Amino acid sequence: MLLKIILGILGLGIVVFIHELGHFTAAKIFKVKVLSFSIGWGPVLLRKKIGTTEYRLSAIPLGGYCGMEGETAYQKALEENLPEIPLEEGSLYSVNPMKRILIAVAGPLFNLLFAAIALVIYSSIPYTYYTTPAQVILASEYDSQYENFPAETSGLKTGDIIKKIDGKNVSNFDEITKFISINPGKELKLEIERNGQAMELTLIPKLNPETGTGEIGVYPYIKPVIRDVGHDSKAMKSGLKTGDKIIEINGIPVENTLQINKIIGNPDIDSLKIKYLTAGNSEKDTTINFDSSGERKIGITWEYIAVTEKSQGFFDSIYKGIKGTIQMTALTIKSFGLLFKGIDITKAVSGPLRITYMLGEVTSAGFSAGISQGILVLMNFLAIINISLFIMNLLPIPVLDGGLVLLSLIELISRKRIKPKFMYYFQTVGAVIILMLIIFAFWMDISFFVK
Template identity: 45%
Template sequence: MLKFLIGLPVLGIVVFIHELGHFIAAKLCGVEVESFSIGWGPVLFRKKIGATEYRLSGIPIGGYCGMKGEQAFKEAYQQKLAAVPQEEGGLFSVHPFKRILIAFAGPFANLLLAAAALAVVSALGHTYYTTDNRIVPVYCFEQTDTSPARDAGLQAGDRILQISGEHTPTFSDIQRIVSLHPDEELTLLVERNSEQLSIPIRPLLNKKTGAGQIGIYRYVPLEIAAVRKDSAADIGGIQTGDRITGIDGTPLDNQMALMYFLRDYTQKTALVQLIRNGEAIELPVHIIRTENGGVDLGLSWNYLTVTEEGTGVVRSLQKGLSGTGELLGVTLKSLSLLFKGLSMADAVAGPVRISSMIGSFATDGFSENVKAGVVNIAEIVAVICVSLFLMNLLPIPVLDGGLIFTACIECILRRQIPPRVLYYTQFIGIAFIATLFVFALWADILYIIK
C-alpha cells in the first residue's frame, strides 16, 4: 500500500502534464477552455479566471481539460442536424488543423516530459551493480530446459564478448540486447578456454514480459563480500574474503550452482570447503531454511560497480532527446509483440499496478540515496510517458488519435464529417476503452492477489 501511495502522485503528474499540453494548445488555437482540474472526482476548490474555471479535485490522479463544444456533435446528432453548429471558441468550430494541434499537444507534452526525465538521469549520473560477461546456462541445472542456450551449446563459464557486433562487457549489457530482440537471429562472440567462437542464437519471446530470453544466468564467483551477523555462515565461522569451492566434496564455483545444490540438500549440517588466504579449510555450517523453502546462509557476493558520471546541460539535453527516441523504438516494437501471443493480462497494467511499480522503483532507489531514488523515478516516468504518447495517438475514437484521424479526414475532404458518423464512431472507441479497462482491472486484481 505504501508503494502505491508513493507512486500515485507521480502517475498523477504524468497525466496532469498531458492535460496541460491540451490546455495550452487550446488557448493558443482560440478554443475556450471551460474547466481545468488538477485531480479527478469531487471538486475541493474552484476559482474562475476569465472563461476558465480552475479546479482542485479530490482524487490525485492527473486532471482534465474541458473544452467548449467537445460534445457538440452529440447534440447535433440528437437534433438530426447535417453539421455541427458553429460557435465562437468551440472545438468543432476551429479549422481541423487546429484540432489536430490541440489533440497532439497532450501526447507531445508527455514526450517532452520523457525527454526531460531522461535528461535529469544523464545530468545526475547513476551507479548500478552487475557482473562481468560470464554466463551459466539454465540447462546445467534444469534437465528439462529447452532454451536457446542449450541448442546453441553454451557452457558454464563462457564469456559473451559481443552480440551481433555490439560489445557486452557486463551481464547487464547481455540482458539489455537479448531482451530487445525476441525471435530475432543474433550472433554471439563467445570466449571459451581462450578460444573465440561465433555462435548463432534466436532468443525466445517471454509471453509474460515481452522480453527476449536465451536461458542463461549471470556467473557469480563464490567469493564472499560480506557475512551477515549471526547468520548461519557467521556462526559456522565463514569470513569475508573466503572463497567457497564446494560442499560435502561436491565442487561448486558459482552462485547458481550453490543455490541449486542447497535447494535439494537434505542434511541439517553441510561441510563447506573454502579457500582462506590461499589455504584450503573445511567448516561445518548448519542449514537454515526460509519460509519459502530456500536456504539463507547470510552471504553476499562481489559484484561490479558501474558508475556513469553526470553530464553537462547541453549533453544532458542531447541524451534526453536521443534516449527518448530509442525508447520510442523499443515501445513500438513492444506493441507489435501483442500480435505474437503476448499475454494481455501481463502486458496491460492499471493504475494500481503502475503506481505500485513507481513506488517500488522509488523506495528501492531512496533506500540507497536520494540521487538513486530520483534517477529510478525519472527512468520509469520516461517509460510511462512514451507509452502514453504512442497509445494516445492510436486512431481510435475517444483517444487523441481518434480526434486527429477525423480532423485529417476533414482536411482531405474539405468538409465536416456528419455528426451521425462522429456519434457512432464514439461507440467503437468506448468499446475499445472499456475492453482495455477490463484487462487493466483484471491485471490489477491479479497483481494485488499475487
C-alpha cells in the same frame, strides 16, 4: 505503505497534468475556449474559475481532463436534427482541421517532452550499479523448463564469456540481459571466449509471453568468492570471511554460486562440509549445520562488479536524454506490436491502480537507498509512463487523441465536414472500446493485488 501510495498518486498526477497541460496550451493558442481543466475524475473537491476556465481538483486521482467548448456539439446537432455540427465562436470544431490536429497531439507531445526532460535529468546524475561478469551458465543444466532454449540449441556452454553481441561490446551480465531482452525473434551474432579460444555463434532470443521481452536461457556465472559475511550469520559463526573462495561442499567441487545454491536448497542436506581457500590462498575446512526451523540462509554475499556511470556535462546530458527518449520510444512501440504476436496480454498489461502502486513502490525503494538513487528511479519510471501515454493516446481509436487526429485528417483530405451521425457512431464505438479496456485493466489490477 501509505507513503508508497502517496508517491504513486503524485507521480501519476504529474503525468496526467503534463498531458492535459499540452491540450490546454494548444487550445489557448488557437483561441479555443477551455471550460474546465481537472486533475482527477469524479466529484470535484476544489474549484477555481479564472476567465472562462474552471480549474478543478477531483476525487479520483487516476486521470484528468481538459474540457473544451464544442467537444460534444455533434450531440446537439443530432438533437436538433442539424445537418452539420454548429460552429460557435471559440468551439473546438470552429477552428480548421490542422489546428484541431495540433490541439489533439499537443497532449501526447508534452508527455514526450517531459520524458526527454526526465531522461536529461537522469543522465546528469552519477550513479553506481552492481552486476556480474559477462560469463554465463546454461539455465537448462539447473531447470528443465529451459531445455531447448536458444542458448542450449545454439551451442553456448556454461563458462562461456560473451564478448560481443551483433558487433557491440558487452562487459557484464546486465548488458547481455538488456541486449537480449529488447531483441526477441531477431537473429543475433555472438562473439564468445571459451577456454581462452575465440568463437562465434548465432541465436534467436525467445519471446517471453508474460513480459514481452527476449530470453535465451542463461544465468550469470558468479565465482564463489565471498564479498561479505552477514553479522551473526551461520557463515560468520563457521569462520568464513571476506575474500574466501569456496571450492568444495560435501565432497562436491563447486565453481560457481549456482552450484552452491542448489546444494543449500536441498532440504535433505542438514549440514555443509565446506572446503575453501582463504584470501592468502591457504586451504581450510569448516562446517555449517542447519536446524529444524527450515531456514536455509547462510549469510553470504558473493563478489560482484561495481559499475559507475559518471555525470554528463550539460550538452552531453541533453544528447543522452534525447537519444534515450528515441530508444525508449522505439522499444515501447515494439512492445505494443508484441501484443499481436503471442504475448500474454493478461500479464503484460497494467492498469492505473497497478501503475500507481509500482510507481510508489520503486520510488520509495529508490529514495530509501539515497536521494540521488531515488531521483534516478523516479525519472526513469516517469519517462517510461510518459512515453507509453504518448504512444497510446496517438492510436487512432475514437475518444483518444488519435481518434480526433483521424477525424480531422479525413476532413482535411476530403475537404468535407464530418456529419454529426457519423461522429456519434464513431465516438460511441470508441467509448465502448475504452470502457472495455478500462474494465479489463482494472480487473487485471485487482487480480494482481489479490495474488
